[in-house]
Amino acid sequence: MIANRQIAFAARPEGRPAAETFIMREAPMPVPEAGEILCRNLWLSVDPYLRLKMHDRESYTPPLQIGETIPGRSVAEVIEARAHGFSKGDLVAVSGGWQDFAAVPAKAAKLIPLRTPHPTAYLGPLGMTGETAYAGLLQIGKPKPGETLVVSAAAGAVGGLVGQIGKVKGCRVVGIAGSQEKCRFVTEELKFDACVNYRTPDFARALKKACPNGVDIYFDNVGGPVTETVLPLVNTFARMPLCGLISQYDGQQAGDPRALAELMRWILVRRITIRGFIVYDIAPNFPDFEGEMTKWLDEGLVVSREHLSEGFDNIVPAFLGLLGGENTGKSIVRIAEPSSLL
């Protein structure tokens, strides 16, 4: 009998999660019910928002419960189909979780064309990551040609796509990232106009220099001091899609006690719009997303870097590395090969 390895939530972390936050266990192979497909996970997506789910308090999804298998998107192979429209051997994008096998409702599975050269794109630019970048930037950022778009976590999965979409829309695009190496990646591979390293003492001045016409859109993935540094640069009527707050997911650090008043002041005097969103809220407004993104990928207008880890044992290290900012591009863990390649 084949066991189903799972990574479950073992203990609520205080501060940064660690190996002890998780436990690996073996469960019986799941049995699909009518309308479900049994999937073998091949590639797992590892995402920052999981950290937010580890707090025992309200978020946009329910808190993780101790003992719960860690959820997440995956590209998987159908090994048994109890639903129309799916066959053994199909590749699908599903919410497969951090485990070898998952039985999931077919209705929630996305069939991936078998000849797709890069099925992992369905975890990146063609998946939730891409939809987050696309819908958030277009609906809330409302980019116009010639405007300046600043993106934090620019070397990350969402940030890198946001900037590239901004370039397609004619913006001057300035990234913020955490190392010189990441900044080089952002300007050389992703073709942002500039990228500034927030870990240097010169950050505020360098950012200002990179934005000679101010900032019209600030797509925020991080919050905290980086956001406070961007604020004085925003132009009247700036838009700030708030997509993530990775800087404060480990716990809300005490900051400048005047920071809230300062933010409110900028919102008022510059008539800024800040809007938090998650992809499910606004993606339905963009039915053309997949077609447009596919075209951009084909034309090379958008490229996607993957930060690929290998093997089940590297899922947790990949997640911890992501929270520590070690990734460049989309964090993905390959835990199995498709049968067709075996």
Add this chain to the structure above:
Amino acid sequence: MIANRQIAFAARPEGRPAAETFIMREAPMPVPEAGEILCRNLWLSVDPYLRLKMHDRESYTPPLQIGETIPGRSVAEVIEARAHGFSKGDLVAVSGGWQDFAAVPAKAAKLIPLRTPHPTAYLGPLGMTGETAYAGLLQIGKPKPGETLVVSAAAGAVGGLVGQIGKVKGCRVVGIAGSQEKCRFVTEELKFDACVNYRTPDFARALKKACPNGVDIYFDNVGGPVTETVLPLVNTFARMPLCGLISQYDGQQAGDPRALAELMRWILVRRITIRGFIVYDIAPNFPDFEGEMTKWLDEGLVVSREHLSEGFDNIVPAFLGLLGGENTGKSIVRIAEPSSLL
């Protein structure tokens, strides 16, 4: 020769302005140029945003300069017209400033129908105050029937109108004000569904009780701890038009050092929209404002309380009282009678 009494900006205040912030002086009667009208101010509007202009730093209007006559809207009588469409004796709403006489461009003057029973309505519900409430609530708040609207500074000029417009639009309307007496005014005269006194220790609990279905729109005039108290009550997809920040105009008090992170967290997890605005930005989107507001006033759906002071010497005290929260309704100072009544 008739002198023109003026109140000018004498000294930038540290903290709360005082009598010394201003100086009264006499200037020669202004002489209108072609295209201008010479006005005698009858009623002056006294507004909180003036405090924001007293800081020597960027705001949505240039900082006041020392020696500058304090600006402000007024209802005035035309005493000499050098422009078509205006005649001696006409009543106009203009940016007349804190002085007896002003020569202003006719293009920027609004003619008030001579038989208007309440010309001061053009400083209140039919003026900038009313447009601020109307356009801010409709464009950013987007009220829908059955939603809960919370308004801070509910006994103030803008706040009182916002809540009444919210009632017209079918919302449950909850005010926040600074005394039991103001709260009574808000519920009994303005017909809000509830009003909570933020100066009581029970404030947070009372507000929660007054909003059993949470808060869909928070129209903010004050910022600071009041805003922080509202935040946890807002519903998913709440809208927060940010109209003013009177609690921090005297200087940004140090607050809870985690307050910014907390705000950002709420914006993200509840997918809130916060948008700062000033009336000039959005009023042009609402060409029907005056007609609709006039109808509501005629039907008694909207009432306007004026906090009236008498005489030129009471302009400064009226403004200081406004900043201290002493007003109920729109602060207006009558400095002269129309000639027709003399």
